[in-house]
Amino acid sequence: xLKKSEFGTSMKVAPQIILLxxxxxxxxxxxxxxxxxxxxxxxxIKIIIAKISGNNAFLHGINEIxxxxxxxxxxxxxxxxxxxxxxxxxxxxxxxxxLLNPLADPYTLGISAGAAFGAAIALLLNITLLGIYSVAxxxxxxxxxxxxxxxxxxxxxxxxxxxxLILSGIIIAAILSAGISFMKYxxxxxxxxxxxxxxxSFGSKTWPDVSLTFLxxxxxxxxxxxxxxDLNIISLGDRSASSLGIDTTxxxxxxxITASLIxxxxxxxxxxxGFVGLIIPxxxxxxxxxxxxxxxxxxxxxGAILLLCADTITRAVLTAEIPIGVLTALIGGPFFCYIFKRxxxxxxx
Amino acid sequence: MADxxxxxxxxxxxxxGKNKALDNLSLAIxxxxxxxxxxxxxxxxxxxxxxxxxxxxxxxxxIQYLGCDIKKYSRKGLAKEISLVPQDFYINFSFTVxxxxxxxxxxxxxxxxxxxxxxxxxVNEVMEELKIIxxxxxxxxxxxGGEKQRVIFARALAQNTPVLILxxxxxxxxxxxxxxxxxIVGSSVKTxxxxxxxxxHNLNLAAVFCDKLVFMKSGRIVHHGSVDNVLKEENIKDxxxxxxxxxxxxxxxxKQVVFKRKRLA
Numbered sequence: 001x002l003k004k005s006e007f008g009t010s011m012k013v014a015p016q017i018i019l020l021x022x023x024x025x026x027x028x029x030x031x032x033x034x035x036x037x038x039x040x041x042x043x044x045i046k047i048i049i050a051k052i053s054g055n056n057a058f059l060h061g062i063n064e065i066x067x068x069x070x071x072x073x074x075x076x077x078x079x080x081x082x083x084x085x086x087x088x089x090x091x092x093x094x095x096x097x098x099l100l101n102p103l104a105d106p107y108t109l110g111i112s113a114g115a116a117f118g119a120a121i122a123l124l125l126n127i128t129l130l131g132i133y134s135v136a137x138x139x140x141x142x143x144x145x146x147x148x149x150x151x152x153x154x155x156x157x158x159x160x161x162x163x164x165l166i167l168s169g170i171i172i173a174a175i176l177s178a179g180i181s182f183m184k185y186x187x188x189x190x191x192x193x194x195x196x197x198x199x200x201s202f203g204s205k206t207w208p209d210v211s212l213t214f215l216x217x218x219x220x221x222x223x224x225x226x227x228x229x230d231l232n233i234i235s236l237g238d239r240s241a242s243s244l245g246i247d248t249t250x251x252x253x254x255x256x257i258t259a260s261l262i263x264x265x266x267x268x269x270x271x272x273x274g275f276v277g278l279i280i281p282x283x284x285x286x287x288x289x290x291x292x293x294x295x296x297x298x299x300x301x302x303g304a305i306l307l308l309c310a311d312t313i314t315r316a317v318l319t320a321e322i323p324i325g326v327l328t329a330l331i332g333g334p335f336f337c338y339i340f341k342r343x344x345x346x347x348x349x
Numbered sequence: 350m351a352d353x354x355x356x357x358x359x360x361x362x363x364x365x366g367k368n369k370a371l372d373n374l375s376l377a378i379x380x381x382x383x384x385x386x387x388x389x390x391x392x393x394x395x396x397x398x399x400x401x402x403x404x405x406x407x408x409x410x411x412i413q414y415l416g417c418d419i420k421k422y423s424r425k426g427l428a429k430e431i432s433l434v435p436q437d438f439y440i441n442f443s444f445t446v447x448x449x450x451x452x453x454x455x456x457x458x459x460x461x462x463x464x465x466x467x468x469x470x471x472v473n474e475v476m477e478e479l480k481i482i483x484x485x486x487x488x489x490x491x492x493x494g495g496e497k498q499r500v501i502f503a504r505a506l507a508q509n510t511p512v513l514i515l516x517x518x519x520x521x522x523x524x525x526x527x528x529x530x531x532x533i534v535g536s537s538v539k540t541x542x543x544x545x546x547x548x549x550h551n552l553n554l555a556a557v558f559c560d561k562l563v564f565m566k567s568g569r570i571v572h573h574g575s576v577d578n579v580l581k582e583e584n585i586k587d588x589x590x591x592x593x594x595x596x597x598x599x600x601x602x603x604k605q606v607v608f609k610r611k612r613l614a
Contacts, residue, residue, distance in 0.1 A: 100441050229460065233452050235442045239435040240501070243402045244508070245428030245456040290442035 013294040020301035027305055027312075028082065032074050034316035039066050047071065077315070078308060080205040080213060081324075084266040085276055085307025086300040087217040091266070092277030093284075093299050094224050094259035097231040097292055098252050099162040102285070105278035106263040108166060109150050109256075110173030111143045115267040117176045118142020120183045120194050135197065136268040143264035146172055147257070160252050161238075200271030200325030202311050209269045216265040221300060223258045227251055228292040235290070273325045275332030276307055282339060354416070355380050355512055355544045356401055361410030363396050363568075370396040371407070372568035380511075381542040383535055385555035388565035389589055394548040395436065397565070398516050401546065402433045428456035432508035434518035438501040443488040446500050450476055450485075453507030475506045478533055480526070494521040502530055515547035531558045556580055556603045564588050580604045 033039040039047075043062050047070045050058035059067060091106035099108065106112070121127070122138035130137055149172050154164035180198075184191050224231075230251045234241045238248050263277075280303040281295065288294045310328055314321050356378040363371040370393045378384060378401075386394050399405040400412055403419055412419050414430065422430070432453070440449070453475075454468040464472075476482040479499050484492070489500060498521045505513065513534065519527040535558045537543045549555045555562060555576075562579045564572040566588050572579045585593045585606060598605040 097442075102441060226460070229455070232444070232448075233455055235440060235444070236449070236452060236501075236504070237435060237437060237439065239399070239402075239404050239433060239437070240504070242404050242424070243428060243431065243433035243435075243505075243514075244452065245423075245425035247424055285442070289448075290444050291448065 013288060013298065016288065016294075017297050017301065020298065020305065024082065024301055024305050024308075027308055028078055031078055031308060031312040031316070032070055034312060035069075035074065036316075037066070037069055039070060044070055048075075076205045076207050076210050077202045077311070079210045080269060081202045081311040082304040082308045083210065083213045083217050084202075084270045084273065085280075086304035087213065087220070087262045087266045088273065088277040088307070089280040089284075089299040089303025090217065090221055090224060090296060091259040091263045092281040092303075093292060093295050094231070094255050095277070096281055097235065098255055098259075099166055100235060100237075101162065101166070102282065103278070104166070105275075106259065106266075107173075107272070107274070107277070109169035109260065110146050110176060111260050111263045112267055112272045113173040113176040113180070114143040114146025115139040115264060116142070116180055116198050116272060117146075119197050119268075119271075120180050123194050123197060124183050124187050124190055126190075139268040140264050142176075143260070143267060146176065147260040147264070151253070151256070159249055160256070165256075196323065197271050198325070199323035200273040200328075201323055202270055202315075203321075205269065213265050213269055217262055220258045220262040221296065224255060224296055225293070227255055228296055231255065231292045232290070271323075271325060273307070274329045275336065276303055276328055279332050279336050279339075280306065282336070286339070353380060354378060355414065356546075357411075357413040357416070358397075358400075359411045359413075361400060361407035361412060363393075363400065363405060364408050370568055371400070373410070374568065374570055375410075376563065376570055376573065378544060378546060380544050381538060382544060382560040383538045383558055384544075384546045385559035385562045386546065386548045386565060387552065387555060387562055387588070392565045393568040394565060395516055396568075398433070398514050398546065398548060402431055402514055403427060404433075425456050428508070428510075430510055431512040431514060432505040432510040433514045434502050434505045434516060436516045436518075436520070438497050440489050440497070443490045445486050445488060446481055446492070447472065447476070447485040449489055449500050450481075450503045450507050453504040453509075456508065471509055472507050475503045479503045479506070479530065495523060495526060498522055499526055499530070506533070511542075512544045512546070515545065515549075517548055517550065520550070527554065534558075552580075552585070552606045553601075556605060557601050576604060580606070 029041050029044055032044045033041050043066060046058045046062060047067045050056055050067065051071055088106050095104040095106055095108055096102050118138035118141050119135050122135045127134050127138065150165065150168045151160070153168035153172065154160060156164070184194055187194055230246050233244055233246055234248060234251065241248050280299050284295055284299045284302055288298050307328070310331065311324055314324055314327050354377045356376070358374065358376045360373050360375055361371055362369065362373055374397065386397065388394055396405060400407055414422065419427070450472050451464060451468070454464055454472065458464050458468060473482070476485055479502060481496070481499050481503055484496070489497060492500065498519070502518055519530055522530065531554060534545055538545055559576055561574060562576055563570055564579060564584060571588065572584050580595060582593055582595050585591065585595070591608065594607050595604055
């Protein structure tokens with residue numbers, strides 16, 4: 001166990017963050033080299049420097065298709081995987097905090113069902129008016145619409161209670177799931193495309209995917225960090241939090257929308273990748289404690305590292321690529337059972 | 350309506366849907382007093398207290414804090430004036446005791462700042478006083494109900510406000526800690542001129558520690574005044590519909606209420 005820092009000031013966490021950033025960079029470097037075509041880390045560094053500086057002298061002696069493989073094929077996929085891993089973890093931390101429930105995850109409020117519904121419509125009706133981004137756009141629209149439906153359903157006298165949110169999320173997700181099942185039923189040959197999309201993939205990601213997710217996730221992260229201390233205090237319960245000067249409804253709504261938009265963009269580019277947003281915050285809370293100010297950056301970085309590793313396993317280690325959503329659930333599920341059991345033994349709860 | 354009142358509550362009503370929880374209730378809370386709010390379950394005590402911390406807004410009527418409409422205060426500003434020990438204290442995340450108590454300093458610590466040494470001193474002092482310092486590094490989730498409640502109490506005391514609202518704040522504590530806490534709170538009423546408004550179930554503790562009692566029934570105040578004037582057999586009978594006997598107890602130096610069995614066989 002890591003030491004519990006005196007009074008939880010954010011300074012103490014800096015070395016851990018630097019270490020995690022370092023690990024993330026190493027993982028990015030090595031995973032870029034891994035795959036059908038093996039490229040050494042040194043060559044990867046040279047290619048990246050050549051791209052950034054525009055100086056092709058660095059490419060001397062490197063197979064001429066390597067820069068293409070690194071820059072156009074692998075890096076967009078790798079960076080998207082890392083950003084999505086970070087984004088889902090941030091959203092997980094925030095959802096667990098707002099809903100006062102350590103078992104909540106980015107999909108608790110039906111955001112994933114909304115995205116899946118949107119994507120299924122686009123795939124079923126073969127909508128391509130926006131080219132390759134049609135499905136992502138439909139998925140995003142579906143998840144945002146779901147979010148507002150959930151907020152509308154759960155708010156009463158201008159308040160948002162966590163129980164109402166969870167219940168509304170479950171109800172709406174159930175309705176949407178039925179819709180998705182129906183679409184699968186009528187889809188005929190498209191059904192495999194829908195199923196494949198739902199299982200998640202980072203295949204054929206492009207630089208626009210990278211920049212779009214990075215934009216959402218980084219802005220979202222800044223907003224969440226801004227309200228991190230308020231989120232700590234909300235865990236005391238609404239009455240205590242508001243007696244400590246926190247506008248619980250406003251903070252909750254802001255963070256809910258922020259975390260949901262992060263989730264929506266992640267799901268739109270990568271499909272439904274389960275367990276990351278549940279396990280990473282859980283695991284990190286175990287190491288750095290529940291203080292959101294530490295938990296957010298540490299979870300974001302660990303989520304990025306782990307999802308990137310998982311994607312690298314399906315892409316470069318396994319002989320046949322299995323969907324990333326299936327892999328995270330297969331690894332994450334049993335692992336979660338383990339920590340859940342262990343944690344209960346520790347607290348006797 | 351005197352200007353120096355802490356709260357001036359004027360004709361407030363509050364509805365939950367169609368149910369009236371508070372019915373045209375008026376009350377002035379004077380500074381430097383320990384108020385005990387007494388009444389049967391569901392009489393509106395918690396709703397009244399929620400209105401004083403602006404957790405709820407009355408459906409009609411006004412409430413003023415220090416002569417100024419409570420709505421005009423900023424949330425942070427009010428948090429520097431009034432602290433609350435709530436009835437429920439369930440915390441799902443394993444913060445340490447010290448971290449929880451430090452949260453009481455939240456209104457005084459600017460965003461992105463670390464707590465000052467003054468903040469930390471208050472936190473340590475309060476933990477010492479409430480005898481929770483020995484488990485300051487334990488997780489809140491590992492404590493018993495009574496211990497948790499002392500931590501929540503410490504959190505409110507660390508806020509160090511001129512007004513303290515207690516909603517059954519000692520319900521889960523044993524008698525030792527209940528007395529310890531009421532003593533700490535009661536003496537701060539005398540020495541720091543703090544104003545305390547407490548919903549209490551234990552009539553005899555209320556008689557020992559409170560300066561004034563407010564008796565509530567069905568969303569109204571039926572009797573209020575000094576303990577001597579209000580704590581009477583007929584008033585208790587009126588509110589709780591129970592037979593009782595009240596006498597002056599020399600040991601506790603206060604009036605005490607006693608009851609007897611209704612069915613002997």
